[in-house]
Amino acid sequence: MDDRTIDWERERAWVEIDRSALAHNVRQIRSLLAPNTQIMAVVKADGYGHGAIEIALTLISQGVEWLTVATITEGIELRTAGIVAPILILGAANSHIQIEAILTWQLQPTLCTIAQAILLSKTIANFEPPVPISVHLKLDTGMSRLGANWQQAAAFYGEVANLPYLQIGSLYSHLATADDLDPTVMELQIDRFDRAQAAIIDAGYELPPRHLANSAGIMVTDRVHYQLVRPGLSLYGLYPAPHLKSAIDLQPVMSVKARISQIKAITTGTGVSYGYRFIADRDMPIAIVEIGYADGIPRRLSDLMQVAIRGRLVPQIGTITMDRIVIDITQIPDLQVGEIVTILGRDGTVEITADDWATALGTISWEILCGFKHRLPRVNGN
Known part of the structure; x- marks a missing residue:
């Protein structure tokens, strides 16, 4: 940029x-x-x-x-x-x-x-x-x-x-x-x-x-x-329970996005992030994305979440840190620094919702939405 x-x-x-x-x-x-x-x-x-x-x-x-x-x-x-x-x-x-x-x-x-x-x-x-x-x-x-x-x-x-x-x-x-x-x-x-x-x-x-x-x-x-x-x-576009989804047609109001700040290649056996909860089982390209638990991504989602780039889902790997996450970009090796990553929301035909995170964490979507901190600017997404 x-x-x-x-x-x-x-x-x-x-x-x-x-x-x-x-x-x-x-x-x-x-x-x-x-x-x-x-x-x-x-x-x-x-x-x-x-x-x-x-x-x-x-x-x-x-x-x-x-x-x-x-x-x-x-x-x-x-x-x-x-x-x-x-x-x-x-x-x-x-x-x-x-x-x-x-x-x-x-x-x-x-x-x-x-x-x-x-x-x-x-x-x-x-x-x-x-x-x-x-x-x-x-x-x-x-x-x-x-x-x-x-x-x-x-x-x-x-x-x-x-x-x-x-x-x-x-x-x-x-x-x-x-x-x-x-x-x-x-x-x-x-x-x-x-x-x-x-x-x-x-x-x-x-x-x-x-x-x-x-x-x-x-x-x-x-x-x-x-x-x-x-x-x-x-x-805000979410349903209180799955069985109510047929009542009306709702559209999520919030999307969360972040940029890639660095791209690198790691080799087999390389540990990723705090505690080495993820160790590469092969040579692989990774990207560092500028968002973390201080922004509202629950740390407990470490290794449980995906993000969307260019209309495709890719996995987050390693421990989520205060300011950054690491993602496996094996499926899209030609990504560039500065590209936008969708953390929550729709990218092409794929979508990541607050309900997805809530299910993974055993909580409710209300908590997910309320968790995004004020250091993330709220901007017009229309």
Whole structure:
């Protein structure tokens, strides 16, 4: 590569984000929904590693009505970028400082306990002038994480509704097993959520918008679509489970690429990388690629992964190091320094997916996507 013409965002390794694929996925998700059901897009964890700001801007351009994040800091990042769409914070706020940040940045908090609601109301009262805020009540219907017990839904709802400055914006819960083939637990959670709603109505309150469906729930049954849905993984083009692949057509949004920095030949018996976990059983050409575990390739993938070059798959060999991997280029001996290697994504007719890595490691694709570090620039892959 000539230093005078080098693309510095792509000089070593990078993540490509295909906004057209993201827009396609939004359309596919909407195809399953009733016209009045809105999308609350999950862009936490930096948009599942894709870059939360650019992802959020693209989603909004596609008519997505809501955004949701895990932390107040994530919400502030979006507001700082000029995003004005409503933002739900999924995590709990338990201090004055957290609440003041929520109010300052016009975020919408989740309430899981009456103590949180009282603290929020009292904090708002100290603002001049006090400004009412939209709050979202979370019920625990079987996830056993955040949320009020679903059996106390009516009492919880009533206490919050009677506090000054709090306007109930939605009622929600979270499905624990929507991606399972066995629907037993999901059906139990749906029943509990519906019974909680009935109890609130019986107590004389009008229900706000409700949401329960994650990506899997959206695909499994329209019974959980209610007025809002919360897609996460499906927005980014991956399926929560193999049996859901026929529900809609999704396109991966992320590709990861890197360049070859050196090519050399090694002889039979030569060890490769730390620990010599790979020793050449023949004379062979190898290439060094500028990406490693500090960028997000799990070290446990050593000797288990392939990369794509010129539309062909070639094996990674030896221990994955902090900044580099080594590949066996026997099948393509005429490669040149500076050529692009596809780490994740499509190259011609071959494709390497986050699901491939997750299967090899016994984990989930969510973890793979979120693992790519910020020293990899996020660039437009359209």
